[in-house]
Amino acid sequence: MDTPTTSTLWSLRPVGEHAALRRVAQGAGFRLRVLPLQRLVARADAARLAAALTAPIRLYTSPAAVRFAATQAGGDLRRAGIDLAVGSGTAAALRCAGVGDARSPTRMDSEGVLAMAELQVLAGTAVGVITAPGGRGVLVPAIRERGAEVRVAEVYRRANLRGGARRLAEFRDDAGAVLLASSAEAFARLEAALPDAASARGRALRARPMVVSSPRLATLAARAGFLRVLIADGPTPAALVAAASRVAPVQ
Known part of the structure; x- marks a missing residue:
């Protein structure tokens, strides 16, 4: 498995819902990117x-x-x-x-x-x-x-957004990426967009560590084939970023 060399957090929150999370992530030394799968x-x-x-x-x-x-x-x-x-x-x-x-x-x-x-x-x-x-x-x-x-x-x-294949490919190729998930609905949308778990692309995406906000989401992630799932202390930006800091380096 490749060794993380970057410190990028990838968020499943809907488009336009990242201001607080971005502030906390940047304050902790991370970059934040968005997987644009939904909007409110x-x-x-x-x-x-x-x-x-x-x-x-x-x-x-x-x-x-x-x-x-x-x-x-x-x-x-x-x-x-x-x-x-x-x-x-x-x-x-x-x-x-x-x-x-x-x-x-x-x-x-x-x-x-x-x-x-x-x-x-x-x-x-x-x-x-x-x-x-x-x-x-x-x-x-x-x-x-x-x-x-x-x-x-x-x-x-x-509302589900079309597309996202390019960002999913970028997420797959980001050696230090950590996925953040705090919504079962958003995770379901991600799972529907992922390549089959038996494919090389599907395995690469599921090999990325994921931080989730609850044990229920951890169960969903494990069922979907994600291998490295960490449960944060809650859904707040601070809790998600703190959990991510345990699996991703800050440059």
């Missing part, structure tokens, strides 16, 4: 969003969910009740949207969210989930099973 597109449904925002408990599943909801709600998401975020990045986005007391778990995944005290006794309580199609798919069924009335507002979706 607004899904406007004023009635569903209004219903979710008037629930006494609201759960936002990503910073993008906050941004799209804020745009559709006139820029300010402050409402009576409790606002929950899946992680610190989503909580920060809520603060930018006027919500100063958003709560987030220490463990920034579905299991961490479901362990929050605010989601333990839910019988007869409405919970608004502001998300995207397929976003945090474990959460809605689990919250509903606890007796809550779940009001889902899908405020954006991931």
